[in-house]
Each structure stands twice: as C-alpha cells, then as structure tokens.
Amino acid sequence: MGDTGTITTTNGAQITVTDTQYGLPGSIVVHRGVVVAGEVAEGDEVEASIDAVRRDRIRRNHTATHVLHWALREVLGDHVKQAGSHVGPERLRFDFSHFEAVTREQLSEVERLANAEVITDAPVRHYETTKAEAEALGAIAFFGEKYGDVVRVLEAGDKSTELCGGTHVHALGFIGPIKISSESSIGSNLRRIEAVTGDVALARIEEEEDLLRRVGDALRATPSGGSGEGPTPRRAGQGPRADDRGHPLERGRCEGG
Ligand SMILES: [Zn+2]
16 A cells, blocks of 8 residues: 655645555656646646655554564464455554464464564564575565565564565554454455554554443443542441442442543
8 A cells, every 4th residue: 555645836736645656666656646726737846745644554554464473473373374464554454374263362462472572662674685595584475575586574573574575664662552453264264363553553442441431330340450440438437328238349330430
C-alpha cells in the first residue's frame, strides 16, 4: 500500500494523493489522486507532503508483521511460514501455514513474546547482499516479493531476519503495543491472525477496558486488581444492608462509576 498525502502547486492548486506505486521498479513513482482545488498544468512546480500519521501506522504494522512471524515460529514451530499478508494503517493481517487452531494460550504467548521483543527497542536494520549469502544467514523470504540476485535483508531487532523491501520503523519501540485481535482458519492448514499496533492498539485496549467496566457495572463488580477505586469502605455502624449481606459481588461494587 502506497503513501497518501497532498500535492500543492505554486499557483495554489491542490491534489489529494490517494495512492503511490512504482511505475518502474526503483525509479518512477506514480502518484494517483484527485485535484480538489485550482487547475494543474504541465510544468507546474509542486510540493508534496505525506500523510505522516498514516505512514507511521503502516510502518508499525509492517514491522510488527516481521516480529509476529518470529514469535509465531517460536511458539508454534518452524513449520510456520508466511502465506500472505496485508498491511494497512488500521490493522495488519498475516496468513501462515499451521495444521490446527491456535489456542488462546498460544496466542497470548505469541503476543507476550512479540511485545517483549518490541520493548527491547532493538534497532531495525537493512542491507543488501546476494541471495546466496542471505540464505546462508538464514533469512526468510517474504511472501509475494520478487527477488533478483541482490536482495534486501531486513533485521527487525535481534530475532527476525527476513528478505523485505518494505518501509519499516527504525527501532522496535516505535511499534508500541501489539495486540492480536483475531485468529481464524482460511483454508486447509492455513491460519490468519489480525493485529493492531501503536495508537490503534491503545485505542482498542481502552475500548476493551471500557467494555469491561460497563460489564462490571452491570454485574455490580469491580474487575479484579481494579483501578484503585475499589470497594468503598463502610463506616462503623453503617452496616451492610440486609439485601446485600453475603453477596461478594456486591461488596466489590464500584461506586460512582
Ligand atoms: Zn518488511
């Protein structure tokens, strides 16, 4: 998925760029967009600016895909191979070979490993080398990429080494939290996970906490290890009401929530 942004010409016309793709590999970049103001003429001088927030989200999701691939192989085994992926600003999708459903515990372990790797803030490096040398290094080919004799090796931290020509973060910490949002079957021996990262992951965690809080309110209970609002101490003589005596959930009630 290409960058989006705005192109402004010196005479004030504006183009909203919706996608960028290589017209010729490694050289000409085709910008697709809509002229939203003024008129554009051949030879106009322009200034292009990229939608930085969106680009950062894509970089996070893309780099997180590498980290998750490593973590999946750690937890499920080396038979796990990428079978496709899609990286957008809102989420990442990663398809891989595996012969059974991934359990809740395994998913938690993958998520835990991936996040533990992220908070090392190890640098993300890339370099070009020959295909033979990359294979000797054990670099894993990234699905769907075409490789010539010279390949680009991507080291996402100390654990993940893959061939990849994409855009990445410079250090793992920039990814922020990784949250796996779903796991499903997409065919025979093929699984799919979806995940969110960075500010999108934080927003999701906040939504889930809010949901938990509302469920807690509905059950008149506080989530265990709650937010410190805790049960309201009763003053001496106040005594429990007759109707809530012996109801542990009632004691944990969150007041004023
Ligand atoms: Zn990559």
